[in-house]
Amino acid sequence: MLQLGGSAAPAFLLRTGWLILVFVMPEKHPTAYDSKIEGNVIFTRFDAALNWVRKNSLWPMPMGLACCAIELMATAASRFDIARFGAEVMRFSPRQCDVMIVAGTVTYKMALAVKRIYEQMPEPKWVIAMGACASTGGMYRSYAVLQGIDQLLPVDVYISGCPPRPEALLAGLMKLQEKISRERSLRRQKPELVEKLEEALS
Amino acid sequence: MTGQELLPSLEKSLGEKLQRKTEFRGETSYSIAADGLREVAKFCCDELSFDYLVDITSIDNFGEEPRFEIVYELYSMPHASHLRLKLRISEDVGEIDTVSDIWPTANWHEREIYDMMGIKFKGHPDLRRILMWDGYPYFPLRKDFPLEGLPSEMPDVAFTKVTSMEGGPFVTQPTTAKTKDREPRARPPEL
Numbered sequence: 001m002l003q004l005g006g007s008a009a010p011a012f013l014l015r016t017g018w019l020i021l022v023f024v025m026p027e028k029h030p031t032a033y034d035s036k037i038e039g040n041v042i043f044t045r046f047d048a049a050l051n052w053v054r055k056n057s058l059w060p061m062p063m064g065l066a067c068c069a070i071e072l073m074a075t076a077a078s079r080f081d082i083a084r085f086g087a088e089v090m091r092f093s094p095r096q097c098d099v100m101i102v103a104g105t106v107t108y109k110m111a112l113a114v115k116r117i118y119e120q121m122p123e124p125k126w127v128i129a130m131g132a133c134a135s136t137g138g139m140y141r142s143y144a145v146l147q148g149i150d151q152l153l154p155v156d157v158y159i160s161g162c163p164p165r166p167e168a169l170l171a172g173l174m175k176l177q178e179k180i181s182r183e184r185s186l187r188r189q190k191p192e193l194v195e196k197l198e199e200a201l202s
Numbered sequence: 203m204t205g206q207e208l209l210p211s212l213e214k215s216l217g218e219k220l221q222r223k224t225e226f227r228g229e230t231s232y233s234i235a236a237d238g239l240r241e242v243a244k245f246c247c248d249e250l251s252f253d254y255l256v257d258i259t260s261i262d263n264f265g266e267e268p269r270f271e272i273v274y275e276l277y278s279m280p281h282a283s284h285l286r287l288k289l290r291i292s293e294d295v296g297e298i299d300t301v302s303d304i305w306p307t308a309n310w311h312e313r314e315i316y317d318m319m320g321i322k323f324k325g326h327p328d329l330r331r332i333l334m335w336d337g338y339p340y341f342p343l344r345k346d347f348p349l350e351g352l353p354s355e356m357p358d359v360a361f362t363k364v365t366s367m368e369g370g371p372f373v374t375q376p377t378t379a380k381t382k383d384r385e386p387r388a389r390p391p392e393l
Contacts, residue, residue: 108356112335142350
């Protein structure tokens with residue numbers, strides 16, 4: 001049953017198989033029901049909560065290879081603030097990052113390093129291909145340029161432009177946020193647990 | 203002394219090494235034989251104070267003999283004058299003396315020439331590829347190498363295919379046509 005306490009209450013299942021998590025919020029929300037007890041609590045889906053957390057704190061791994069990196073820096077600067085989206089933490093260590101923004105021309109010589117760094121990122125991870133060169137090779141149809149980073153990594157969002165304006169990069173980031181909010185995180189991360197719960201319910 | 207006065211002393215001391223002199227709009231170039239390179243270069247650097255090597259570049263005259271041409275662009279900072287040295291080597295020889303001990307900047311220029319054209323430099327301290335990866339089997343800026351590349355093995359990336367040109371390369375000629383007619387689409391518009 002429902003339990004109120006100082007910390008997060010345990011989760012319980014509904015018959016539909018969705019997992020409901022109960023949060024205890026610090027402030028009171030004036031609502032229709034008894035705000036003294038239930039004003040501190042919101043109900044949501046586990047997936048929605050987890051996706052909300054993930055999409056609003058996407059820490060980018062800036063794979064800034066060429067000119068698009070300048071626009072990436074401009075997006076991180078004060079005028080087109082990427083910190084509004086929680087993504088100002090451009091840690092250059094792949095172990096601490098969620099999304100790799102491939103900004104610039106990927107040559108065959110550099111493709112090896114990009115692949116290695118992608119493999120060092122922990123799950124869940126996403127990739128944004130920023131600019132024409134990262135999406136399809138751009139204006140460099142030659143022997144030395146990898147024609148699109150999607151030949152090596154799975155790309156979630158492509159942003160066109162040469163270079164794309166900072167607003168375009170932010171729009172691409174927002175599209176990635178929408179994509180993340182549609183994910184079925186629990187089902188993908190804990191498939192055996194979900195199976196067991198579904199079995200137990202049916 | 204000014205730049206122009208340097209050249210007669212060059213011709214006086216090393217006249218036999220210099221084969222041809224061309225002048226164009228105040229720029230002087232000398233053609234030299236490949237075996238006289240180090241002597242002329244040392245003289246230019248030490249005596250004539252051409253202490254700044256601006257560039258070394260290589261030209262592939264495919265079909266002519268000798269095939270490769272190497273151009274040294276020198277600049278004298280005390281006298282503010284330029285000088286160009288050109289020499290030709292054939293593909294069978296394919297090797298030339300290094301000048302990286304005379305001008306240290308030649309180190310990377312010669313590595314680039316080796317990488318792109320395949321010309322080796324005798325006495326170079328570290329002659330390996332600088333732009334393409336180690337073990338790349340071709341020399342890309344030769345005239346017989348296609349723009350889209352040739353398939354090769356890249357370790358750990360496991361493939362390099364030939365780039366699809368999609369009807370290109372898109373070289374434009376001066377016309378009065380609009381952009382959409384000048385530059386063809388890669389894919390015909392769907393009907």
